[in-house]
């Protein structure tokens with residue numbers, strides 16, 4: 001579709017109403033691109049709202065204005081007018097379409113390169129605003145889409161990685177590993193990914209190949225060992241019995257251990273068609289009891305601490 005080549009998708013909530021916007025915005029109506037806002041014009045909150053309904057979230061910017069959009073977001077993220085919560089919303093909203101590209105853009109190399117700065121932006125915001133992590137976590141999506149999931153696992157992994165003492169270079173590597181951990185799902189049939197209900201044996205076998213598919217994709221890209229391990233080993237289990245290699249304990253890369261834990265945590269706290277989401281506390285308790293032994297015990301402890309601290313941050 002033309003939208004993929006000439007335009008890139010944005011979330012309209014990343015645009016601030018009532019002040020001039022330095023890029024053109026298009027909406028997709030009946031498969032056609034309609035010029036919705038001229039660069040330099042501003043948009044009222046009411047207009048924003050009514051178009052949001054009409055365009056069903058499909059807002060686009062011409063590719064050649066990508067840098068202008070990036071600078072606009074960057075300026076707003078570093079401005080002193082926005083609260084930590086507003087910055088967290090802005091960063092999430094401006095990142096999610098890049099993560100969506102990881103699964104939808106036929107050019108995986110480009111999608112990977114474009115989405116890498118997402119991790120740096122999250123780390124910068126965490127450094128700058130100590131309460132940002134709590135806000136980011138509170139914004140986690142409760143609807144399950146692979147791209148929401150990837151972004152949320154990335155955010156949780158950064159929070160947990162920080163809590164277990166990862167330095168800044170490792171944190172960046174971990175964030176990328178978490179963001180790309182399910183990239184192999186690009187090669188799994190979409191009907192299996194979206195199936196509302198448990199998978200049958202054949203479908204399950206196909207789904208379980210996504211770590212290998214992911215490794216194959218990442219091996220052709222310029223990524224580090226930790227990023228590849230986060231993808232290939234995130235379904236391994238601390239006590240053994242995971243897939244695809246049946247590793248155990250310290251054989252599993254520390255970054256993959258963080259991703260394994262935050263991956264399950266996100267799945268448990270997210271609504272899918274066939275389950276009711278657990279509260280954060282229940283999810284951690286479930287992982288400590290029913291899933292006992294599957295995760296690095298020190299990391300499980302650290303996860304409780306992160307979530308406890310987060311609740312304190314949000315209530316203060």
Ligand SMILES: [Fe+2]
Pocket residue numbers: 181182210234235
């Ligand atoms: Fe996975």
Ligand SMILES: [Fe+2]
Pocket residue numbers: 149153181182263
């Ligand atoms: Fe996952």
